[in-house]
Amino acid sequence: MSLIASLPRKLRLTIVLAAGASLAAGLCAVSMVALINRVLATQGADAPRLALPFAALAIAVLACRTLASTLFVRVSQSALARIRAQICERFIGAPYPHIEQTGNARVQAALADDSQHVANGLSVIPVVLTNAMVVLGCLGYLAWLSLPTFGIACAILGLGSWVYHLNHRRALVHLKQAGTAQDALHGQFKALVAGARELKLNHDKQRSFLRDSLGTTLEAVRSARTRGLSIFFVALGFGSFLFFAVIGGVLFAPRATPLDPAVMTGFTIMFLYIMSPLESLLNALPALSMGRVAYARIDALGADAEPEAPPRAPAAAPFASVALDGASHRYFHEAENSFFALGPVDLTLHAGEIVFLVGGNGSGKTTLAKLIAGLYPPLSGYLLHNGRPADAAHLADYRALFSAVFSDFHLFDTLLAHDPQDEALANRLIARFQLGHKVSVRDGRFNTQALSQGQRKRLALIVACLERRPVLILDEWAADQDPLFKDIFYREVLPELRAQGKAVLVISHDDRYFDLADRMIKIENGQIVADSAVPAHSQPLPVASAA
Template identity: 30%
Template sequence: MERMVCSCTGSHQLLYRKNGTHYQVHCQYTGWARYHVSYTSSQKLIIMNIRKGHLRNYVLFSFLSMLAAVGSMGVIYMINQIINKYFTGTKVAASSYFIYFLGALVLFVVSRWLVSIAIIGFTQNLLIKTRMNVLEMVLRSPFQNVWKSKEKIFTALTRDTDIIVGASVTIVDILTNSAIALICFIYMGIIAWQLLLCMLVLLIVTLAIYFFYVGRARKLFIKAMTFQDTFIKYLNEILSGFKEITLEKQKGFDIADRHVKRSILSASALYRKAHVTFLNNRIIGIMSFYVFIGLLLLFLGNVFNIQDRVVVNFIFLILYVFGPIETLVLMIPSITQANASLKRINVIEAQMDVVDSDNAQGRPYPFFEELRLENICYQYRQEEEEGDRPFAIGPVGLSLSRGEVAFISGGNGSGKTTFLNILVGLFRADEGIVYVNGDRVEKDRWIDYQRLFAPVFNDYHLFDEFYGIPVVDVEKAQEYIRVFELERKVSVQKDKFSTVHLSAGQRKRLALIAAMLEKKPILVLDEFAADQDPPFKRKFYTEIIPYIRQEGFSMIAITHDDTYYAAADKLYKMDTGSLHTVIAGQEKPVYILS
């Protein structure tokens, strides 16, 4: 059983365990989830890439690598043959050996160059595909899961994908050096099998010690990655709040001192320990080889009565095979890191609740007549809210017909924005029923339900281009720009506004224009008029809302502008998680609407 910080809330730990050929991940809120096949690090990397259609590339790389190994061993064989000739006093046929030597050398160089060039192109393509796969997974995931795992997702898209792709390519080097080592061992066994057995015993003991400490290093890598997530989190906080930090530099220094420096130093210390562990193992390996060479020169040749020329040949092979073996050992840290990164991505994927690609296109509602919510309840998790009792909403209800305008008022912290998130489908209600056009919205139509809404949130993001709109109605866009009094500031150029660098109120108007251009039936606004100047605010309530209704939109808006409540067809008030309908100044709780 192992532990990792959970992305569900970011404040408690996940447990994950092996169950047969699978891992299971446990969250105290979501329970056990079965999420991926358990293999060794290199096996997982190979299987992952073979499943993604890269088998042909790996076959090509392996073939070229084997040719390089044969060429390399050909060079070594020629050298050993020449050494034997010198020991026996036989004349060396320089011309014939030179041709063989040159042929083996050319085979090694050309094969190695071709496989290196192929790997460079493959690496870049694989990096692009891996990042796009992770990004597609994120885009098909529910809002809450992504919202709570932003730092982990950022790390997965940048650092983790780089590590995995780099380790995937090392599989080719593993195959090449394994082939060279195997050919060397066969050759060693032919010339002196007793010495080969002695060397293999020493090698097995050394590797056993090595892999024992590799397990410790892997845990250090995993722990260091959690500090990387913390670093990303507070780096984003500095960049997002840089306006405030510019006015008070001490805020930035406080964040750096309390969080950023600590995460950097902690991650660095853990990485240092892990790499020192690998360095110590490498030194142990080097010492074991030199000890064996010393024993061979001083004792083993005499013990097994082996000729001097064979001992020299064997020592030469040891010195040669040491390179491939050391290369294999040096690849273990990258494979270990890739294993940790792959595990992190798998855990994120298990918690993303990714929507099936066949269902992601959905079946959009052909028209909109009525929306009805009944007995909706939602409660924040204990770790998501400070205090003894997490905030809860409900049971509440709401109805909206085509062309209607509904206002929701209420004090700060009453639950208005949370209810809006539930309404548009960003948060999934714990209880309750949603109806569209009289039909209950089931899970398989949730995406279609979300597509009914075009929101402008209080913390909205204004995209610099029109996304998700196949064909932009430029004439209608210019009309909206004139209605919102922005014709002197902005125009529509191809698939984007000419500029988005405007005042806060004007940017919010652009966000509403962009939402209207999506032609979705329900506009959802959160404190839209709060950033508008008084003349435009008056125009918005008295002229633009009727205009929006004439354009065929329905609207649900959070507002505190009680002077203009008469502009709405329905008025609701949120009070500590309860929703009341207000009729003639009288408040009445809303649960079930019929």
């Protein structure tokens, strides 16, 4: 779909109005030059009579150009905001495996660079239209002055246009390569910030990253973009040369039929005047081309991913269980250059049950958690809610049963989609989790996130509790907790969650607390090798800080 067609009707009408103003500005500018030529041709005899029309045309040019530029600024900024919103909606609306495959760098490039190139392309449209009208109007006036000489001029300009078109196609190839390299560059920028500590500790690693990784990518972007834009501007220089060739031909080349001096003056004035609009027109074309390339990249982002249906109203039936029935998943493991297969597995989580999931690194624990949460649709088998299959059309409804704190969690600084009454509960839980002296919720926002990783995990668990979902997944949650709060988590927090009727899946390596689970599940190489009940455990002690 083209960019213009994707815009709302109101913006398309604004573009039509702005385009009309741009064309009117160009037509008035040509008329002004024609008046100037007429005054010169009559040696000022018509000057008094043409002064008022000249002033009116000058005012019209100013008004039309101002109107066109203002409207196109409004259109470009509205389109920029709309495109960025659509990128975000398309990205988060895609299936989760596609989100993982797309990656942060590609989305960042689309939001920061590609969308800005599209806006820049829209903003130069009035320049293109106005100057195109000036060029066409001037050529029309030249034809009125002398058809034979106009024909020669058109032949030379046609040659220039053909050369420009060939170079334009070559330039687009390099600009597309630059866009692809820009995606990788965003990934390098992220690595620079995220890995700053490691780079500061190891100067050799720092130098290698700056030279070999970041430097290579920067050079790829620079080289491709330089080649593309250089081709454009070489073509522009050739076009300027052709203009002077036309003027020289008219003034100095031998002619079978001598031209009237007034016609020669008109030709010279028109060609000298037309050079600036034509150069402005040609200078604006690279921005249009980059905008077109950028929009094609944006349009391709997620184009092959079918958007998922949003969740419906929550089910009225009480929650009893979620399960995997012969479910499997498969993905490419880049580190080992091979595919990792999970399942087929059978697994059920019941309301009011604490299930510990254990296994070695790379055994598939987190993948299994994402599979039962509906983030990964099963390649085979079924997801079950209360014993009923959840098909692809109802996957969002199934996911609405889950809250999760994964090991690589993200903590938003606001309580998204929260009830104002949740603030008081959030602050009580913050105190309950021994963070009251460090952070609080005000106006639906955490007043700070300058906390340790373990403390931020506590906030993430608080947010998950506020969501009031019947199933909670905690992926290595206790790994960053101090010994005191780790003990509180296993002996007090988990039993409280069980008492609330939640099904809690805990991925853990803390074997000293395994006896506190209701069930223990062990996974190896993508297969569940053990699923057994744990003997009854003692009741938890009351929480002193809750008093």
